[in-house]
Amino acid sequence: MNLMLSVLIFLAVVFIYHHFIYPQLLGFFAKRKPPMSSSADNAHCPRIGIMICAHNEEAFIAQKLFNLSAMEYPVEKYEIQIVLDGCTDETKQRAEQAISQLHQQHICAEIHEFTNNQGKVAALNHLINTHKDQYDVLVFTDVSALMSIDALTRIAHHFADEKIAVVSGIYQFYDSSLSQEKYWQYQNKLKLAESNYGAVVGVPGAMCAIRSAHVKPLSSRAINDDFILAMQALCEGHHAVIDAHLNIIEMERDQEGVDFARRVRIAAGNFQQIYLLKHLTKSANPWLLFNFFSHKVLRGLMPLVVMFGVVTLMAAAILENHFFAQACLLILFASVTIGAMKKWFSIEEPCAPFDQINYVLASYAAGCMGIAKYCTGGFNMPWRRVEQTNSSTTKNSGKQGTTAQSNTTNQSAFNVIRFKRVMDIVGATIGLVLASPIMIAAMVAIKLDSKGPVFYQQLRVGQADDDFVELFQVYKFRSMFTDAEQQSGAVWASKGDPRITRVGRFLRKTRIDELPQFINVLKGEMSLIGPRPERPVFYAKLEDNIPYFSLRTYGIKPGISGLAQVMNGYDENIEDVRSKIGWDYAYALALSSPKQWLSMEWMIILKTIRIVVLGKGQ
Incomplete structure (x- = not known):
């Protein structure tokens, strides 16, 4: 067996383990252990602070606040803290209008405003440093994500168990592409299996609840802030769980260019996390250690694995005239061609399995770009909402705009x-x-x-x-x-x-x-x-x-x-x-x-x- 074929087999084994063997192993063991649950009574009502960072969110801020006002939780036990990070649209005006109605319901909501866009990490750190000691639990949530109205009650129930430091739910889209929907179905299934051992590696950034005592400010270099926040809370052997009945509904659907840019950034963050969270290798929870290596470490390296695999395939096909490598390249070429034609002619009909192959290739192409951009210092700018061309992000002008x-x-x-x-x-x-x-x-x-x-x-x-x-x-x-x-x-x-x-x-x-x-x-x-x-x-x-x-x-x-x-x-x-x-x-x-x-x-x-x-x- 020559060297090139050995490299291909090794890369294929790594890819198959990460995508197929690890989920199957996790599912196998999860079936033999019931989900973690708290035995607390429903009277347990910790003080909860809901932390929101917003940059140009005029399309969603009001409905987010109204969603939070409908929570079935004592109004005196939760408050909403919002950072408006250099907003240039009508986000502030719409937030103030909604908050005036919340105040009539005796719900406390407060706005913190940054004149200039300082970035999401700076906004999160401001909320953490200012309000961490005021609450028992901090809930970090995106403006565009709605939560089931029993969310705070379920969160409180879990935190009655002192071992639990992080709680999240099932992330879903009300409107998503087929590939995006399948991806999140896969991720939710994986996270539920990890939850059985209290070792969820990364929770949905749309909603993450963390015990205040374990919340730490983020490094100014952090890219995937939601993952870092949750993982920092688990460094002392505590548990993270996913509640299968706690729904997080994402109202915003990314356009193709926005989705690609998001994947570039997430891939860079995944690669960065291998270094920033290297102390997790010393975790007292063996399941967390196993999940971290099998899930996040390999996920951070997977774009490089796929890139080297494609390069090796090309070398084997061209230099050694290897039939298997040529067949694989032909399938990849056909998938990319079909994807390009669908995009060119605006065809939305599904074409499995080529759509899935294209989605994987696009994801890992974005991943390679993200890693390259991170290594060259390309993620030092504050966050920006990518303006889309639909009506939901159109700005109004004049005094009567709102x-x-x-x-x-x-x-x-x-x-x-x-x-x-x-x-x-x-x-x-x-x-x-x-x-x-x-x-x-x-x-x-x-x-x-x-x-x-x-x-x-x-x-x-x-x-x-x-x-x-x-x-x-x-x-x-x-x-x-x-x-x-x-x-x-x-x-x-x-x-x-x-x-x-x-x-x-x-x-x-x-x-x-x-x-x-x-x-x-x-x-x-x-x-x-x-x-x-x-x-x-x-x-x-x-x-x-x-x-x-x-x-x-x-x-x-x-x-x-x-x-x-x-x-x-x-x-x-x-x-x-x-x-x-x-x-x-x-x-x-x-x-x-x-x-x-x-x-x-x-x-x-x-x-x-x-x-x-x-x-x-x-």
Whole structure:
């Protein structure tokens, strides 16, 4: 075996170990150990300081503050501290308007303003040095990321365990590319497995909660600030965990150029962390040591591994005329060519596996650029928000700029709702016509399978306004035995529910039982897409346990399908409803932007079709 082939095999083994063997090993061991959890009672309420750094965030700052104001946590136990780092847009004005409403709810929020852009590390260090001793827990969160309303309660519950120093949640995008979505599904799965041993290596920067006693100021050279903050807190043998029910929803979708620039910076940070966190090699937690080497150290070096691998492939193909190397290069060339054509002709249809290969190649190309830039001192400038060309970052001018923007937003939401109603009528009419053969077959099957009516009516809560909350009868195909709730009363359906008939189980898995709701849509009681209509019998309990629960249908008709339904499926208990509330808020916020709404509406429709075709319902 010649030297070139030996090098290729070695690099391939390193690549395969990092991407495939390590995750499998981690998953294998994680299954044999239950997730770490605290035995604390729910009365444990530490003082929490929410730390936010903002630079030109006018598109998201208000909704972020309103999201934080909806937290189900004692208002006297948490405060919000915001650094405006040299903002040149309307971020300050919109933050002040939102904070004035928060003060009416007795929620403390304070603004710190830097006249000049000093960089995120300087902003974070200012917050840490100024407020570290005022709180038991510091929560660092991005402006563009929304959190589930039980986030602070869950964080507090974990910190009752003195061993836990860092808590985070599941990072998700309300609108993401296929490759980006798959990447974060992979990362979330990996971090959950690491969490079983309290050895999560790096948490999502969108939301990271750290025990104040373990928070340390960052080095002025730090690039990936979120990772460094969390890892510094673990240097003394403490644990980091991921809460699988704590949702972090990223509202901002990076454009391609922005995403590439972000990956360049992250890769440079990954490479830098090998040196800055070398003291982790002395950790008392063997799992942290194992994860650090297998995950972060190799991730920092992987761009170089891939680069050397491609160079070696080229040398073997050209100099030694090696058939395997030539075949690999041909596949890579085909992937790059297809990717270039898709970009040139603006084709968005997925083309697996070439899309995945291109995403990996682009990521590691960005990684090599990041490492090169870091080694030449290219990351010494303060942070800048990369201006995008969409309407969300357009600045307003003049004294009436803020008011004009608000009026424009309200008008946009009004126009979206009017257009949405037109789509509902057209869509429901077409849906009834196309689905009529399926509906007739379902009616016959229900009649043959069990006694009782074909259709089932159930009282639901509809659109809510300032003076009126609508109640209506939702139409469904009967999927349970007649009088199924006579003995049990009103309870949530569960997996393997004995009340569900054989035909009903199929109808639920394919969502065919929902088809009669097209009639509700035509009557104006429902929409094709919207929050799930809840039963009044559950409403009081949900409102007591989930503050602001009723706001999910404020000014919005409930839908046959919706963002929360396609992301989380059916509700089986209050925890399921609680984890979905953030998705409902995200959908409501999207109505203020026609572009965001259309993008989200189309994504929900496609995911709904996928659920129906693959039978992924309950």
